[in-house]
Amino acid sequence: MESFTKADKRTVYCGTLTSADIGREVTVTGWCQRQRDLGSLIFIDLRDRTGIVQLAFDDGTDREIFEKAFGIRAEYVLAAKGTVRSRGEGAINRNIPTGEIEIFVTSLKILASAETPPFAIVEKSDVKAELRLKHRYLDLRRPDLQRNIIARSEIVRIARNYFAEQGFIDIETPCLIKPTPEGARDYLVPSRVHQGKFYALPQSPQLYKQLLMYSGFDRYFQIARCFRDEDLRADRQPEFTQIDEEMSFADEEDIMAVNEGFLKKLFDEFMHQPLEIPFKRMTWKEAMNRFGSDKPDTRFGLELCDISDLVKDSGFSVFKGAVEAGGSVRGITVPGGAKMTRKEIDSLTDFVKTYGAKGLAWYKNTAGGPTSSFAKFLTEDETAAILDRMQVGEGDLALIVAAKNKVVWDSLGALRCEVAKRLGLIDKSKFNFLWVTEFPLLEYSEEDGRFYAMHHPFTMPMEEDLPLLDTDPGAVRARAYDCVLNGTELGGGSIRIHTTEMQTKMFEALGIGPEEAQEKFGFLLEAFEYGVPPHGGLAFGLDRVVCLLLGLEDIRDVIAFPKVQNASELLSKCPAPADPKALEELGIAVVKTEEEEEDV
RNA sequence: GGCCCGGUAGUUCAGUUGGUUAGAACGCUAGCCUGUCACGCUAGAGGUCACGAGUUCGAGUCUCGUCCGGGUCGCCA
Numbered sequence: 001m002e003s004f005t006k007a008d009k010r011t012v013y014c015g016t017l018t019s020a021d022i023g024r025e026v027t028v029t030g031w032c033q034r035q036r037d038l039g040s041l042i043f044i045d046l047r048d049r050t051g052i053v054q055l056a057f058d059d060g061t062d063r064e065i066f067e068k069a070f071g072i073r074a075e076y077v078l079a080a081k082g083t084v085r086s087r088g089e090g091a092i093n094r095n096i097p098t099g100e101i102e103i104f105v106t107s108l109k110i111l112a113s114a115e116t117p118p119f120a121i122v123e124k125s126d127v128k129a130e131l132r133l134k135h136r137y138l139d140l141r142r143p144d145l146q147r148n149i150i151a152r153s154e155i156v157r158i159a160r161n162y163f164a165e166q167g168f169i170d171i172e173t174p175c176l177i178k179p180t181p182e183g184a185r186d187y188l189v190p191s192r193v194h195q196g197k198f199y200a201l202p203q204s205p206q207l208y209k210q211l212l213m214y215s216g217f218d219r220y221f222q223i224a225r226c227f228r229d230e231d232l233r234a235d236r237q238p239e240f241t242q243i244d245e246e247m248s249f250a251d252e253e254d255i256m257a258v259n260e261g262f263l264k265k266l267f268d269e270f271m272h273q274p275l276e277i278p279f280k281r282m283t284w285k286e287a288m289n290r291f292g293s294d295k296p297d298t299r300f301g302l303e304l305c306d307i308s309d310l311v312k313d314s315g316f317s318v319f320k321g322a323v324e325a326g327g328s329v330r331g332i333t334v335p336g337g338a339k340m341t342r343k344e345i346d347s348l349t350d351f352v353k354t355y356g357a358k359g360l361a362w363y364k365n366t367a368g369g370p371t372s373s374f375a376k377f378l379t380e381d382e383t384a385a386i387l388d389r390m391q392v393g394e395g396d397l398a399l400i401v402a403a404k405n406k407v408v409w410d411s412l413g414a415l416r417c418e419v420a421k422r423l424g425l426i427d428k429s430k431f432n433f434l435w436v437t438e439f440p441l442l443e444y445s446e447e448d449g450r451f452y453a454m455h456h457p458f459t460m461p462m463e464e465d466l467p468l469l470d471t472d473p474g475a476v477r478a479r480a481y482d483c484v485l486n487g488t489e490l491g492g493g494s495i496r497i498h499t500t501e502m503q504t505k506m507f508e509a510l511g512i513g514p515e516e517a518q519e520k521f522g523f524l525l526e527a528f529e530y531g532v533p534p535h536g537g538l539a540f541g542l543d544r545v546v547c548l549l550l551g552l553e554d555i556r557d558v559i560a561f562p563k564v565q566n567a568s569e570l571l572s573k574c575p576a577p578a579d580p581k582a583l584e585e586l587g588i589a590v591v592k593t594e595e596e597e598e599d600v
Numbered sequence: 601g602g603c604c605c606g607g608u609a610g611u612u613c614a615g616u617u618g619g620u621u622a623g624a625a626c627g628c629u630a631g632c633c634u635g636u637c638a639c640g641c642u643a644g645a646g647g648u649c650a651c652g653a654g655u656u657c658g659a660g661u662c663u664c665g666u667c668c669g670g671g672u673c674g675c676c677a
Contacts, residue, residue: 034637034638036635036636036637036639037633037636037639038633038634038635038636038639038640039632039633039634040633040634041633041634041635041636042636043635043636043637043639045637052637054636054637056635056636058634058635059634073628074627087635088635090635091635091636091637093636093637095637096637099637116610116627116628117610118610118611119610119611119612119627120611120626120627125611126611126612127611127612128606128607128611128612128669128670129669129670130607130668130669130670131611131669133669180677181677182677183676183677184675184676184677185675185676203676203677204677206677228676229676230675230676231674231675231676233671233672233676234670234671234672236676350604354603354604354672354673355673356673443677452677453677454677455677456677457677458677459677564668564669564670565669565670565671566668566669570668570669
């Protein structure tokens with residue numbers, strides 16, 4: 001065999017061969033999926049990233065080649081030359097695309113042998129995540145994971161093409177940047193040249209893309225890696241990728257339109273299905289009141305219903321007290337939910353408790369006579385009014401939470417999703433895109449006794465709310481928007497502040513004094529002096545986009561080398577201790593914790 | 601940092617009230633087999649029950665701690 005590289009014109013991908021190739025002499029390379037030894041007949045399924053083709057060895061096969069084939073085991077790497085031939089009637093395998101043909105092998109090379117892998121390289125794998133991630137290079141051989149990674153590449157290609165067509169310029173921004181005081185924890189990188197000083201890895205290219213607007217690159221685009229030193233979730237990794245954009249001389253309408261165009265193109269070219277644009281829009285306030293969430297899943301109902309006014313004077317202290325304390329009493333009505341058992345309702349009670357609710361009041365409207373956890377504390381009229389307001393019909397179940405608004409929203413927002421999931425109310429074929437707009441500009445932190453920017457401190461307030469900035473900062477709305485799909489925040493952005501006056505006001509509202517502002521964002525404030533265009537932008541979480549389009553739930557399934565919950569990576573075993581010499585050069589000493597001291 | 605779930609053969613799991621030699625399936629090894637494709641048949645090998653203490657005559661099973669993995673709340677401008 002003189003050549004077995006893919007560059008050889010006779011070398012083809014396993015999964016691409018069809019009966020149209022019968023008679024061709026070809027070379028294929030790949031991994032042995034399975035060897036079937038039938039005595040004087042051997043078959044080998046050869047796998048590459050395109051699929052599987054069957055290699056055949058029989059009494060017409062050269063004895064030396066036959067002996068070689070006899071010894072081949074799973075995951076051996078092979079190059080085989082031979083003639084494509086029909087399998088003949090009766091021997092056709094309808095389950096695989098190449099099932100009509102096989103390769104009669106005339107030359108065989110074992111490029112590498114292999115140990116039996118710790119788990120089978122098959123599409124449907126129920127092997128524990130830990131083992132898969134320790135051997136991620138094997139896990140990534142599985143066809144479903146290969147499809148995910150290839151799909152991700154296609155989505156990125158479509159994004160690059162689309163934004164280039166729209167006149168966006170792809171610009172790289174630094175990965176070693178100044179640590180930022182607000183927002184998520186930074187990953188810090190020590191400086192050797194400047195001992196005691198640190199870079200941070202970017203949580204996003206935010207400031208740099210704004211600076212690019214100041215420079216006149218009026219349409220910027222980047223597939224940008226971002227880093228946040230926060231705890232992981234099924235949909236959150238410490239390093240992740242954004243489709244990041246920024247536009248000058250643009251307002252919300254321009255930015256939403258460009259991105260609706262992008263998603264439509266993704267649906268055309270990748271999903272091969274229509275997507276209706278423009279998307280529905282909903283203010284943050286409406287989203288919270290109707291769905292208890294700023295990223296509502298609108299594929300099902302179970303909307304929240306406010307009954308505060310009906311119970312504020314009632315004899316039930318739980319309801320009355322919540323309203324008096326400035327909170328509210330709200331609930332959801334589960335159609336047909338009355339058949340839920342007490343045990344099931346108890347588990348929903350435990351569920352809402354994780355969101356800070358003290359309990360879950362319920363009312364089962366059953367034909368045989370209703371049962372309820374709270375009706376005995378209310379008058380018949382009060383109960384009737386609640387049932388009427390919540391439209392609790394026969395066979396329905398009402399679930400009610402009384403607490404401060406944030407807890408009511410959080411718990412009921414999560415509860416309606418949980419109930420929908422348990423009752424199978426979610427139509428998984430739907431893609432309900434939604435813009436959530438008019439987010440609050442600021443969020444009060446009880447712990448720190450101050451306001452923080454809900455989006456980031458460069459977000460433009462809504463003009464009509466500006467007077468409130470001094471009197472009622474919590475009520476000011478921002479020119480910020482999120483793109484939501486089926487209950488997941490796919491991306492978000494805002495119109496940015498572009499004047500010194502406004503930015504100074506914003507820092508004041510955040511309790512950042514002039515000196516601190518100068519020290520931390522002086523370069524930005526100074527830049528405002530030299531003519532900054534109005535601008536705004538948006539960033540999508542690429543990993544989440546890929547996940548949702550592929551119908552996956554675990555973000556790790558679309559990332560080649562993901563990290564586990566404690567932010568370590570099991571394959572290479574990082575993070576790892578640093579070389580003492582390197583630490584010395586950096587002027588860094590690692591301080592042992594008290595526990596470790598005791599062990600020494 | 602809190603709460604919940606899990607760790608038994610290479611893999612996925614079962615393992616009764618604490619009781620003899622810890623099982624099954626798949627995989628693996630060897631032999632046989634001419635049309636398999638989840639090949640088949642026969643035989644065989646394979647276990648620190650995550651780790652460490654404790655309770656007990658006796659622990660895979662009960663208790664505590666540790667480690668590892670998963671989910672989640674906090675956190676994630």
